[in-house]
Amino acid sequence: xxxxxxxxxxxxxxxxxxxxxxxxxxxxxxxxxxxxxxxxxxxxxxxxxxxxxxxxxxxxxxxxxxxxxxxxxxxxxxxxxxxxxxxxxxxxxxxxxxxxxxxxxxxxxxxxxxxxxxxxxxxxxxxxxxxxxxxxxxxxxxxxxxxxxxxxxxxxxxxxxxxxxxxxxxxxxxxxxxxxxxxxxxxxxxxxxxxxxxxxxxxxxxxxxxxxxxxxxxxxxxxxxxxxxxxxxxxxxxxxxxxxxxxxxxxxxxxxxxxxxxxxxxxxxxxxxxxxxxxxxxxxxxxxxxxxxxxxxxxxxxxxxxxxxxxxxxxxxxxxxxxxxxxxxxxxxxxxxxxxxxxxxxxxxxxxxxxxxxxxxxxxxxxxxxxxxxxxxxxxxxxxxxxxxxxxxxxxxxxxxxxxxxxxxxxxxxxxxxxxxxxxxxxxxxxxxxxxxxxxxxxxxxxxxxxxxxxxxxxxxxxxxxxxxxxxxxxxxxxxxxxxxxxxxxxxxxxxxxxxxxxxxxxxxxxxxxxxxxxxxxxxxxxxxxxxxxxxxxxxxxxxxxxxxxxxxxxxxxxxxxxxxxxxxxxxxxxxxxxxxxxxxxxxxxxxxxxxxxxxxxxxxxxxxxxxxxxxxxxxxxxxxxxxxxxxxxxxxxxxxxxxxxxxxxxxxxxxxxxxxxxxxxxxxxxxxxxxxxxxxxxxxxxxxxxxxxxxxxxxxxxxxxxxxxxxxxxxxxxxxxxxxxxxxxxxxxxxxxx
Numbered sequence: 001x002x003x004x005x006x007x008x009x010x011x012x013x014x015x016x017x018x019x020x021x022x023x024x025x026x027x028x029x030x031x032x033x034x035x036x037x038x039x040x041x042x043x044x045x046x047x048x049x050x051x052x053x054x055x056x057x058x059x060x061x062x063x064x065x066x067x068x069x070x071x072x073x074x075x076x077x078x079x080x081x082x083x084x085x086x087x088x089x090x091x092x093x094x095x096x097x098x099x100x101x102x103x104x105x106x107x108x109x110x111x112x113x114x115x116x117x118x119x120x121x122x123x124x125x126x127x128x129x130x131x132x133x134x135x136x137x138x139x140x141x142x143x144x145x146x147x148x149x150x151x152x153x154x155x156x157x158x159x160x161x162x163x164x165x166x167x168x169x170x171x172x173x174x175x176x177x178x179x180x181x182x183x184x185x186x187x188x189x190x191x192x193x194x195x196x197x198x199x200x201x202x203x204x205x206x207x208x209x210x211x212x213x214x215x216x217x218x219x220x221x222x223x224x225x226x227x228x229x230x231x232x233x234x235x236x237x238x239x240x241x242x243x244x245x246x247x248x249x250x251x252x253x254x255x256x257x258x259x260x261x262x263x264x265x266x267x268x269x270x271x272x273x274x275x276x277x278x279x280x281x282x283x284x285x286x287x288x289x290x291x292x293x294x295x296x297x298x299x300x301x302x303x304x305x306x307x308x309x310x311x312x313x314x315x316x317x318x319x320x321x322x323x324x325x326x327x328x329x330x331x332x333x334x335x336x337x338x339x340x341x342x343x344x345x346x347x348x349x350x351x352x353x354x355x356x357x358x359x360x361x362x363x364x365x366x367x368x369x370x371x372x373x374x375x376x377x378x379x380x381x382x383x384x385x386x387x388x389x390x391x392x393x394x395x396x397x398x399x400x401x402x403x404x405x406x407x408x409x410x411x412x413x414x415x416x417x418x419x420x421x422x423x424x425x426x427x428x429x430x431x432x433x434x435x436x437x438x439x440x441x442x443x444x445x446x447x448x449x450x451x452x453x454x455x456x457x458x459x460x461x462x463x464x465x466x467x468x469x470x471x472x473x474x475x476x477x478x479x480x481x482x483x484x485x486x487x488x489x490x491x492x493x494x495x496x497x498x499x500x501x502x503x504x505x506x507x508x509x510x511x512x513x514x515x516x517x518x519x520x521x522x523x524x525x526x527x528x529x530x531x532x533x534x535x536x537x538x539x540x541x542x543x544x545x546x547x548x549x550x551x552x553x554x555x556x557x558x559x560x561x562x563x564x565x566x567x568x569x570x571x572x573x574x575x576x577x578x579x580x581x582x583x584x585x586x587x588x589x590x591x592x593x594x595x596x597x598x599x600x601x602x603x604x605x606x607x608x609x610x611x612x613x614x615x616x617x618x619x620x621x622x623x624x625x626x627x628x629x630x631x632x633x634x635x636x637x638x639x640x641x642x643x644x645x646x647x648x649x650x651x652x653x654x655x656x657x658x659x660x661x662x663x664x665x666x667x668x669x670x671x672x673x674x675x676x677x678x679x680x681x682x683x684x685x686x687x688x689x690x691x692x693x694x695x696x697x698x699x700x701x702x703x704x705x706x707x708x709x710x711x712x713x714x715x716x717x718x719x720x721x722x723x724x725x726x727x728x729x730x731x732x733x734x735x736x737x738x739x
Contacts, residue, residue, distance in 0.1 A: 040272045040280055050266040050280065052259040058282030062274075063255040075248055077169040078241045079159065081178035085233030086150050092229050093146045096121060097139050104134055123228045129221040149226050153233060156192040157185075160232035163195040169236070176234065196232055259283070326377050329485050330385060333369040334392065340364055341393040358459040359438075359445050361406035364393055367434040367470040368477070370411035371418040371427060375474075375489040376481055378535065379419045386411030402448075406441040410434035414470070424478065424491050428471040435467030488538075488597040496541045496600065503594050504544060507551055513559030514550045517655060518543055520710075524651040525644075528702040532695045534643040542603030543648050545596060549587025549604065553579060559659075573620040577613050577633050584608065584635065606645040607652050608635035609685045639688045646689035647699060650677055654703050664711035666704075673703045 040046065082088075099120065103113045110127050118124050133142065159166060166174075166187070173186045187193060257279075259265065265279045266272065272280070341364050369389055374382035390407035397403075410433075417430035442459045445451065451459075478489055488496070495501070499508075499519070508515045522543035529539035554560040556568065556579050568576040587604040617633040640646035653676050658664065661672060677700050680686060691699075 040266075040277065042272055042274055042277050044272045046266045046268055046270050046272060049264060049268050050283075052261060052263050052265060052279075052283055054261050056259040056282050058257055058259070058279070058285070060255040060257050060278065062278070064252075067252055067255060068249055071248060071252055072245065073171070075241075075245050076173060076175050076184070078175045078177055078182075078237045078244065079234045080237045080240075081176060082231070082233050082235055085158070085231050086153055088231040089150045089153065089226075089229070090147060092121075092231060093150070093225065094143060096225070096229055097133075097142055097146075100130070100133060101139050110134075121229065125228065126224060128217070129224045132217055132221040145222055146226065149222060150230065153230065156194050157190050157234050158194045158196070158230070158232045160196045160235045166195060177237065177240075326485055326487060329372070329376060329481055329487075332481075333372060333385070334389065337364065337366065337369055337389045338392060338396060341396050358451070358455055358462070359403040359406050359441060360397055361390075361393075361403035361410070362438050362442065362459050362463045363466060364407060365466050365470045365473070366390060366393070366407045366411045367414035367431060367467065368474050370414045371430050371470070371474045372477060372481055374415040374418045375421075375478060375491070376485060376487045379415055382415040382419075383412065386415060402441065402445055406438055409441070410437045410467075413437050418474075419490075421490065422494065424475050427474055428468070430474070431467040431469075431471030433467075434470060435463045438463035438467070482597075486598045488599065490537060492597065493537045493541050496596070497537065497544065499544075503548060503590070507548060510551045511547075511554035511557070511560050513561075514547050514554060514557060517559050518545075518547055521546070521648065521651045521655050524655060524703055524706055525647045527706060528647050528651065528699040529644060531698050531702050532643065532647075532691075534647065538599060539644045539647055542600055542607075542644060543651065545587075545591060545600055546603040546607045546648055546652065547583065547587065548590050549583030549585070551590065552586055553583075556580075557583075568616075573616040573623065574632070576619075577616045580613055580616070581635060602641065603645050603648055605636065606638060606640045606642075607649045608637075609639040609649060610634050610637040611680075611683070611685055639685060641688055643690055643695070646686055646691050649685065650680060650699060651703065653680065654707070658707050658711065661711070664707070666708045669707045669711065670704045673700050673707065 096117070100113065100117070103116060110130050113130060114125060114127060161169070170187075173184045176183045176185050259279060259282070265283070266276050270276075341360075366386065366389060370382050370386045373385050387408055390404055390411065393407060394401075394404045413433040413436075414430035417433050418427060421427055421429070439460060442456060442463065445459075446456050478491070481487075482489055482492060498504075504515070507518070522540045525543045526536045526540040530536040550557050550560070556576075584605050588601060591601045591604060611634065612630070613633045613635070617628070617630065620628040620633065640649050654673050657672055657676055658669065661668060677696055681696065686696075
C-alpha cells in the first residue's frame, strides 16, 4: 500500500495523528525526569537537602575495584612450553648464515649486509661479528657450533618476556602449560631462567664453560648470534591468561550498598564528598531506569482518563468537542500545562529549592487554560478541563493534594470571572481572583506546615505574578485561538451583536423588513436558548445574520414589500423558488467576505434545513399538476446540527406566522406556537439537532411569553374631539346643578 493511499483514509490519518501527539506528550512527560537529575561534582556545595525518592541498591565501584585488584594479584600468568623451539632456533640461525654468506659472496660491504639483515630479521648484528664470520670460517663449521649451543636450551627455561615484565606479571609463581598439564613454577626454583632477549651473562657463562680454549672474539660472535636469533621455548599465553582472569573476576561479587526511601544523602550547605557523589549518581541512574516505565504509565493513565471524560461528555451532555478546532485547542492547552508543570517541577524547584515548601499550584498558570476554554468553548467545558488539567499536573509532579485543590479552585474562579466578562480587559478580574484564592490557600498551607515568613512572601509574589500574567497572556492568546479553532469568543460575539456593525446597518437600509424580523427572531431565540442552557449570545448573533442573503433582491421577500405589490405574481413558481433558495448561497458568500465565524455562518443554511417551500410548491402543483418534483422545492440544508441553529429555525418560523395572526390572543398565540413546533418535529427538521422534548417544551413556553408581550391588547385612546365633547358635557352638568 502506498503512502498516498494510506493517508486517503481519514480513520488512518486520525490514528496516525493521535499516535504522534501521544508520543510528543510522552516526551513532554519525561521533562521532569530528565531535568530533575542531580548535576553536582565532588567538592560542590549542595543547594538543597537531597533524599532518595525510593529504595536504591547500588554498587560501590571503588571498593569493588579494590576487591578486583586484590583478586588479580592471586591470578598467575600462564606460559606454554614450545617443543619445537630448538628446531626453530636452528632453522633461524641456519637461514641467517645462508643469507649472510650469499651476500658476502656478492662482495657487498659489511654495512650493506648489516642493513639487509636488520630489514630481514629485525635485529642488528654488530660489524665486528660479521667480520669474524668472513675470516674463513666455513658455514658448516659455524653451524656445528650453533647446533651444539642450541642443544643447551633443553635445560634452560627461555621466556619470551623481559625480566621487568615477568616481575609485573607474577610475584610468587607462574603456571607452565606443558604436555597438556599445568604446573606451578616458582621463578626462584628455576636455576637456568633466561629472559627475552637472551641474558648475555648466562650465555657467556655457558660459552666460557664449553669454549675455554677458543679465542674471545669467536666466543663473542657466537654469543651475539645465539642471543639475538634464538627462539624462546616458553611463551606467555596472553589469551589464556586473560580468559582465566575474566572467569575469576566474574565470580567476584560487587560490593553493594542501599539507600532507603526518604534517606537523606546530602544536607543543604554540605560539601559533596566522593562517597556522596557516588550515591547521587546511583539516584540519577535509578531515575534513568525507572523513568521510561513511569512515563509510559503516566501517559496511559492520562489517556484513559481523557477517554472517560470524552465518553461521559458525549454520552450525557451531547459532547463539548464540537469540531476539530476545539480539539486542537484542548490539546494545545494540555501540552502547555504539562510543559509548564514539568518546568516548575524539574527546573524551578531544582535551582530554587526554597520554593519546594510552597504549594506548586501557585506557580502553574492553570487560569490561562481555564479562561481560554471558557471564552472559546463554554463554561461547563472549562470546569471539566480545569479538573482534568489539574489532575495531569498532580500526577506529573507527584505533588500534594493541597496544590491540586489550589489549581482547581483558582481555575474555577477564573472561569467564573471570564464567563461574565463583557470586554477583554475584564479578564484581569479572573487573574486577580485566582491570585486571591491562591493567597488564601497559601495562608492555610503556612498554618498547617509552619512555613517561614520569607516563603510566604515568595508565594505571594509568585501568585500575584502568576495571576496577572495569566490575564495578560490570555488576552494575547484569544485572537490566536479564535483563528485556529474558528470559534468566536464572547468578545467577538458581542462585537457582532452590535446593531451598528456595517453589515447590519446595510441590512437596515437595504432590507428594513428583514432587519426588523432578524432582531425579533434574535429576542425570541436568545430567551429560549438561555432557558434551556444553550449559548444565548451565539443564538442572538446567529439570528441577526441568518438572513443577510436577503440584502440583495430584498424586494422579493414578503417582509420588505411594504404594500407595493408582490413581485412573485409575475414570475413562475420555479423561478420564485430559486430566488428564495438563492438567499442561502448569497448569505454564505456575504458572510465569508465579511469575516463572520463559521459557527455564525452555520445559521444561514441550517435555519431552513431541508424544509419545503410550501407556498410556491402549491402554486406549481396548481399549474403543472403531478409533473412537479417535490424535492425541487426544498431548501438545500443541512438540517440544524446544534441547539442554537435549531432554536433559530423555530423562532424564524414562529415569528413569521405570528405576523399574519389575526386577533392574537394568548390562547391563539400558544396554539400557533405549539402547532408550528410540532409540525417541525414531525417533519423531521429537528432530527439531527440535540434538542430534547423537554427542551422543545421550554422553548415553546419562552416563545409564547414573548409573543404575548409583543401582541398584547391595547386600549383605544380617545381623540381630541371626544375629549372636547366630554368637557362640554361636564360644563352643562355643572350649570344644571347651579339652577
